[in-house]
Amino acid sequence: MAINWFKYSSPASFYSLAGKMVPIFFIAAVLLLVAGLYIGFFVAPTDFQQGEAYRIIFIHVPAAWMSMFLYLVMAFWAGIGLAFNTRLSSMVATAIAPTGAMFTFLALWTGSLWGKPMWGTWWVWDARLTSELILLFLYIGFMSLQAAIDDPRRADKAGAILALVGVINIPIIYFSVQWWNTLHQGASVSLTQSPTMATTMLWGMLIMALASWMYSIAMTLMRTRVIILERESHTAWVAELHKKEVAR
Amino acid sequence: MIWESWSDFFSMGGYGVYVWGSYFMTIVCIVGEIILIQKRHRTLHKHLGLIHESTEKEIKNETSS
Numbered sequence: 001m002a003i004n005w006f007k008y009s010s011p012a013s014f015y016s017l018a019g020k021m022v023p024i025f026f027i028a029a030v031l032l033l034v035a036g037l038y039i040g041f042f043v044a045p046t047d048f049q050q051g052e053a054y055r056i057i058f059i060h061v062p063a064a065w066m067s068m069f070l071y072l073v074m075a076f077w078a079g080i081g082l083a084f085n086t087r088l089s090s091m092v093a094t095a096i097a098p099t100g101a102m103f104t105f106l107a108l109w110t111g112s113l114w115g116k117p118m119w120g121t122w123w124v125w126d127a128r129l130t131s132e133l134i135l136l137f138l139y140i141g142f143m144s145l146q147a148a149i150d151d152p153r154r155a156d157k158a159g160a161i162l163a164l165v166g167v168i169n170i171p172i173i174y175f176s177v178q179w180w181n182t183l184h185q186g187a188s189v190s191l192t193q194s195p196t197m198a199t200t201m202l203w204g205m206l207i208m209a210l211a212s213w214m215y216s217i218a219m220t221l222m223r224t225r226v227i228i229l230e231r232e233s234h235t236a237w238v239a240e241l242h243k244k245e246v247a248r
Numbered sequence: 249m250i251w252e253s254w255s256d257f258f259s260m261g262g263y264g265v266y267v268w269g270s271y272f273m274t275i276v277c278i279v280g281e282i283i284l285i286q287k288r289h290r291t292l293h294k295h296l297g298l299i300h301e302s303t304e305k306e307i308k309n310e311t312s313s
Contacts, residue, residue, distance in 0.1 A: 041257075046250060052261035056270045063274075102277050110270040117266050215278070222285050229292050233299065242296045 009088050011228045012237045018221040025218035032211035039204035047201075056114045057201070061189075062209040064107035066216055067135060068170050070100035074142075075167045078160035088224075090156035091231070093163065094146060095223035099216050101139035108132060119183055127176035128184035131169060138166040152231055 008014050040058040047054040074096040081090030111129065112122045123129065142159050149155035177186045189195045195202050232238050251257040260267040 042250065046261070051263060053263035053266055055260065055267050059270050059274050099281065102281060106274055106277060109273050113266040113269045117263055219281060219285065222289075226285060226289050226292060229289075229296070233292075233296055238296065239300060239303075242293065242300055245293065246297065 009086060011088055011091070011232055012235075014088055015225055015228050015241075018225050022218050022221050022225075025214045025221065029211050029214035029218060032207055032214060036204055036207035036211050039200060039207060044200045044204050045198060050118060053114065053117050054201075056110050058204050058208045060107060060110040060114060061205050062212040063103045063110060064132070065209055066212045067100060067104035067107050067132070068173055070096055070103060070216060071135060071138070071163075071170060072167065074100055075160075075163040078156070078163040081156055082160035082164075087153075087156075087231075088228075090153075090160065091227045092220065092224050093159065094156070095220050095227055096216075097139055097143050097146075098223065099219045101136060101143065103212070103216075104132065104136040104139060108136065115183075124183050126182040126184055127180040128173065128182045131173040131176050134169055135166075135173060138162070138169060142166075 008017055036058060040055060044055075046052055074093045077089045077096070078093035080086060081088075081093060108129075111132075115124070116122050142162050145162055146155040146159045149158055176182060177184055188197050189202065189205075229238060258264055258268070
């Protein structure tokens with residue numbers, strides 16, 4: 001049996017496939033969110049050092065992970081679009097940026113609200129916080145650069161170069177707590193060591209991270225669909241699709 | 249059970265402002281993002297409708313003249 005793997009790289013077939021996938025990922029996100037919040041607020045115990053303030057972790061860490069991970073995925077698709085001239089990959093990269101920026105903002109916002117009671121300050125210019133702020137500027141720069149260029153294909157290429165250069169910031173964020181003396185604590189969860197936190201806290205955090213994944217996929221697919229329609233508005237298949245949606 | 253009452257739950261051991269401030273902003277961002285994408289989709293369909301109408305008119309004009 002031969003599967004045509006390139007079938008869904010055409011915007012028209014991807015549009016309908018993505019339309020079917022959005023509800024699945026969205027429902028998964030909602031279910032995981034409910035489970036994660038339940039564990040986070042009703043199962044995970046009070047922290048012996050930080051009291052209840054640590055419950056910010058269930059947003060802060062998933063948001064920070066997603067902010068970095070989405071940037072890598074965005075740069076990957078932008079790079080593929082640049083190298084192979086595939087339109088859909090560039091559209092996906094463009095679709096990821098706002099969600100990535102949102103998670104970066106939330107990581108900074110929740111970090112600030114956590115820093116105030118624990119460190120006594122909303123903000124410090126330490127390496128972790130500063131590099132995360134630079135990540136936010138990279139997302140905003142990517143979006144404004146693309147918005148400033150009228151020709152979508154040229155916008156894709158310019159954006160891709162910015163995104164690829166900015167990848168250097170991701171390891172800087174990740175390792176900042178080791179490379180520099182930061183006020184921000186080191187990683188509580190890593191691939192090489194066993195986590196330094198209560199099991200229920202860890203589970204709550206991981207489930208919330210999974211919920212953020214599902215949410216990000218749903219949003220990216222939704223936004224990619226809109227971008228496909230915008231860019232292909234002159235084509236026959238969009239006219240056909242529009243006729244069907246109006247008749248419904 | 250960790251919480252003795254609802255007010256105990258909402259006060260979050262005195263850190264209520266910080267904890268709920270974080271969760272509130274997250275909800276605002278998520279709901280905002282969903283609304284913005286849907287609005288963009290709807291506006292686009294209106295726009296497509298205009299294009300569609302104008303091409304239909306053109307076709308009609310060409311066939312009648």
